[in-house]
Structures are given as C-alpha cells and as structure tokens.
Amino acid sequence: LGGAMGSSFTLTLANIFMWKWQKEFVRRQDMTGEFYGRYIDDIFMTWNKSEKALQDILDEANTWHPNIKLEYKISRSLPFLDVFLTNNHGILSTSVYHKPSAEPSVVPFISDHPSHTFANIIKTGLTRAVRYSSTFEIFNNERLYVKLTLLYNGYPSSLIETQFRRFFSEYISSSSFLPYMDDEKQFLILRNTLLKQPTHRQSQVSMSATKADIHNDQADGVHTVFEKTADEKGKQKHDFPD
Incomplete structure (x- = not known):
C-alpha cells in the first residue's frame, strides 16, 4: 500500500503513523523535562545526560518499526530545518542556517519579474533574519549576509537601502x-x-481551516433546514390526515 506524494491525505496518514511511533519518545522526554519536536520527518530534541545513553535510546528506537530508521547527529551546535541552534552552556542561541554548498542566490534583479517581487525578497530576508537571530550581534551578521547576497544578484544599492529603511522605519530615526x-x-x-x-504558512493554514469551517457550517445549515422542512411536512400530515 502507498499514497501519492504531496497528497494532503497521504501527509495526514504519515503524521498519524509518526504520532503513534513517537509516543514513547515523547513520554521519556516529558518525564525528564526535555524538549521534543518534529516537523514531518525531521526531529529535534534536547538531552542533558550522557551521549552514550542518548545513542542507546536512538538505536533502540530504530528497532521499533522496520520502515523507520533514524539518522541522527548529536552535537552542541546543529541545524534543524533552516535554523542553526547552538547550546552555549545551557542557553540556546539561534541563527539562520545556510547550507555550506548553497549558492547565495535569490531571484536575479535582471529577471522579468514585477517590481514588488524584488521588494518582497528583501523584506523576506530581513524578516527571517530578525525572527531567527536570538541576539543583536547574530542579526547584524545575517543582515550583512542578506545585503551581500542581494548585491551579488544584481540588486542596486539604492533599492536595498530604500527597502531596508522602509522595513526598519518604525525603529530608526528618519534622519x-x-x-x-x-x-x-x-x-x-x-x-x-x-x-x-x-x-505566511501559518496564515495559509488558518485560512484553509476557516474555509473548511464555513463549508461545514453551510452543510450543517442545509441539513437543519431539510430536517425542519421534513418536520413541518410531518405536522401537516398529522393535522390533515388522509
């Protein structure tokens, strides 16, 4: 048995399966006050005991189901999705994760796109930098990376500075x-x-859920009207028997 790649139904089934598979993991993490999080097939968890004990648990987890095999990395610094996390003596710091092999590429400025596309790319880069950077120093490094990436892809300095100023307009002096x-x-x-x-993704999910609720409410309304109409017909038959 299998499901179509990218199908919402297949993803739901996979999440149900993983929810059942991870229950023991979650139970153990809750008991020790540790963190456990999963996004699709990527897992992040904290650990404060020995590395050997963690390896034993992960190796044991690989025996829970023949089709689930974990590939894990244990370190004080590691990436999770597009976030890079570092354990600084018990304090987690975060920054934007850039794959070492990735080119600093965005939509080139010479491409045939409407002007708002380039403005949105700059805004998205700055928004990610602010959200992912746990300190002001980390943010400044990422801000510089964003600017250099834009220059590398042909964005004019004047456009970059204008969009930067617009993004920070509420937090810097106009002078x-x-x-x-x-x-x-x-x-x-x-x-x-x-x-x-x-x-943006959370807004999309919320909008989809709202539309689904509206659709269900409309369906319930039709059902209620139908039942009411049937009741009225029943009363009519009762009041006026054949």
Missing part, C-alpha cells in the same frame, strides 16, 4: 544616515513583534 538599527533594545522590540505575528 539616521544608516538604513538599519544600531540599538539592541530596538532589535528586541522588533523581534518580539515579529515573533507574535503568524508566518
């Missing part, structure tokens, strides 16, 4: 010479604001 923040408190305020906002 500031540099189009970015230079104060850690301003950065933390901006980061907390963005972290409270849903991502």
Whole structure:
C-alpha cells in the first residue's frame, strides 16, 4: 500500500503513523523535562545526560518499526530545518542556517519579474533574519549576509537601502544616515513583534481551516433546514390526515 506524494491525505496518514511511533519518545522526554519536536520527518530534541545513553535510546528506537530508521547527529551546535541552534552552556542561541554548498542566490534583479517581487525578497530576508537571530550581534551578521547576497544578484544599492529603511522605519530615526538599527533594545522590540505575528504558512493554514469551517457550517445549515422542512411536512400530515 502507498499514497501519492504531496497528497494532503497521504501527509495526514504519515503524521498519524509518526504520532503513534513517537509516543514513547515523547513520554521519556516529558518525564525528564526535555524538549521534543518534529516537523514531518525531521526531529529535534534536547538531552542533558550522557551521549552514550542518548545513542542507546536512538538505536533502540530504530528497532521499533522496520520502515523507520533514524539518522541522527548529536552535537552542541546543529541545524534543524533552516535554523542553526547552538547550546552555549545551557542557553540556546539561534541563527539562520545556510547550507555550506548553497549558492547565495535569490531571484536575479535582471529577471522579468514585477517590481514588488524584488521588494518582497528583501523584506523576506530581513524578516527571517530578525525572527531567527536570538541576539543583536547574530542579526547584524545575517543582515550583512542578506545585503551581500542581494548585491551579488544584481540588486542596486539604492533599492536595498530604500527597502531596508522602509522595513526598519518604525525603529530608526528618519534622519539616521544608516538604513538599519544600531540599538539592541530596538532589535528586541522588533523581534518580539515579529515573533507574535503568524508566518505566511501559518496564515495559509488558518485560512484553509476557516474555509473548511464555513463549508461545514453551510452543510450543517442545509441539513437543519431539510430536517425542519421534513418536520413541518410531518405536522401537516398529522393535522390533515388522509
């Protein structure tokens, strides 16, 4: 048996299967106050006991089902999806993860796209930098990476500075010479604001759920009207028997 790749139904079945498979993992992590998170087939978890004990648990997990084999990496610093996490003596810091083999490429400025596409690319890069950077220093490094990537792909400096200033407009002085923040408190305020906002993907999921609820409500409404009509017909037959 199998399912079509990319199908919502197949993904749902896979998540149900993984939910059952990971129950023992979650139970053990809860008992020790550790963190466990999974996105599709990527898992991230914390551990404060010996590395050997963790390896034993992961090796045991590979025996739970013949079709599930974990490939794991244990380290104080490692990537999870597009976030790079580092354990600094018990304090987790985060930054944007860039694969070493990945080219610093975005949609080239010479491509035939509407102008708002380039503005959105700049905004997306800055938004990711703010959300993923746990400190002001990490953010500044990522901001520089974003700017260099844009220049590498042919974006004019004037456009970059204009979009940077527009992005930070609420957090820097209008008379500031540099189009970015230079104060850690301003950065933390901006980061907390963005972290409270849903991502584009979260907004899509919420919209889909809302549409599904509306559809179900409409279906329930039709069903209710039908039942009411049937009741009224029954009353009519009762009041006026043949």
